Amino acid sequence: MNKVKLSIAVLLSSITIALSACAQPVTTESENLALAAHYENEIKAVSSLNEGQQSPDTASLSSSQPYETSSPQEMSSPQEMSSPQEMSSPQESTFSLSAIVPYAGQPYIAVNGNIPYFEEEDLIAQSYETYSDLDDLGRCRAACASIGIDLMPTEERGNIGQVKPTGWHLAKYDIVDGKYLYNRCHLIGYQLSGENANEKNLITGTRYLNVQGMLPFENMVADYVKESENHVLYRVTPIFEGNNLLASGVLMEAESVEDKGESILFCVYVYNVQPGIIIDYATGESSLDTSTPETANTPVPDTAATEPSTSDDTTDPSTSGTAAAEPSTPGAAAEPSASSAETVIEPQPQVPQEAEPQGTTYILNTNTKKFHYPSCSTIGQMKESNKEEYTGDRENIISRGYVPCKKCNP
């Protein structure tokens, strides 16, 4: 049986995590070929966590609960799968939270020389995804996937507001981008695996963790896979200290498979912090840090929390308060499901200078090879996919083979 092993040991006040390989499907070349033909690279592997050296007070990453796996398309006959390979021995590589320096202004920090704790045999050019069962405290554990183009979503993400990860609170601050302190953060981002409201893939994370910390890595992996159609082995492990309900951070690892890490290779710890906010990681409760210069003059909002709206994602619920707790009655009102990383509107590019480009703006029709003034009446009839905005020298457009529209005569 193909095992994924996570074990945890507490040394003094630190957490040391023995990370294991991601679950692999079949092992022999012939089996691989047969599977590839049979399931068109859609693999549903079954793996399990080995019983690790578990400390009594650190259940989060050391459970013998089996991994549950899923794939975008359920296989019709899982029994045809070859048994996943039993790992011969646990990996020795460890991640130690004690080695992580406290947050100092950067959302992430390289770990282990930026080299993931993968084994070479983990790198297989087939798509799959695995999600650990929740631990005894209901917390997420590692999620791992071999990201391929066939794993990526083909439709918009749905509602995830029904999932309430451990440590979840409805907390709203004016100093937080988008107001809401916490997001439901996908471990394996939706843009990578298309996994929607899977409670085994969603943790409570700050807006900062989601947008500044995890999103850039998801983007890099997603764009590489789209461009190359290669695979990236990708694992995200939430790091909980003791019995805390809120993760201190996440360990993100990735390696491009076909070129053995030449294109994508990272191993980073991403801090689950929010500048200007004090967080109690045991419960997820929070408060404004009035000792910092940026928040010292920020008024603390009213604490009266009114019933949130029922909308999902981007709608601002009518809730205020420094840390307004979500409604205790299940289903009473859906709290906002703060955007996952992949749905966040990115900041605008930091243009090195604010000057407008010299020259005139034209609209190019890439299909007809005509160019127009933006005010030309024919632009409304133009397909968006054929439309391209250009600002600059008219002669440059003509040199690219475009001809001026006879109606607006640019």
Next chain:
Amino acid sequence: MIAILCVDNNNGMMFCRRRQSQDRLLREHVIHLIGLHKLWMNSYSKTQFINTDSAQILIDDNFLEKALHGDYCFVEDMDISQYTEKLEKIILFHWNRLYPADMFFTLDLSEWTLEEKEDFTGHSHEKITKEVYSK
């Protein structure tokens, strides 16, 4: 010398000694852009142009020293700030995405003139923005 660089939303260029991203349509755009001029790059950048058939591409790890007036230079993992005297133009391609970065484009362009700006769709990027700066 005309420098061509790719940057993310934070002007990042590289992370962990690897380019942040690449796009085959951007490469086509660059080849079209240079026309009959030389395109210099180092051996690292050559890895993404390996399938690009262009006699104008010249590979040299010391190319910023060797490039002459009018030559194009595709720069991924080098700091061009010490070559500002040689630079005639800078062409920045913005990915319009946020990526991790530990190496950045740091040249102050406040004294440069943005003379051209253009958006196009890449193969794996929804919108790539080209900006051309001149002295």
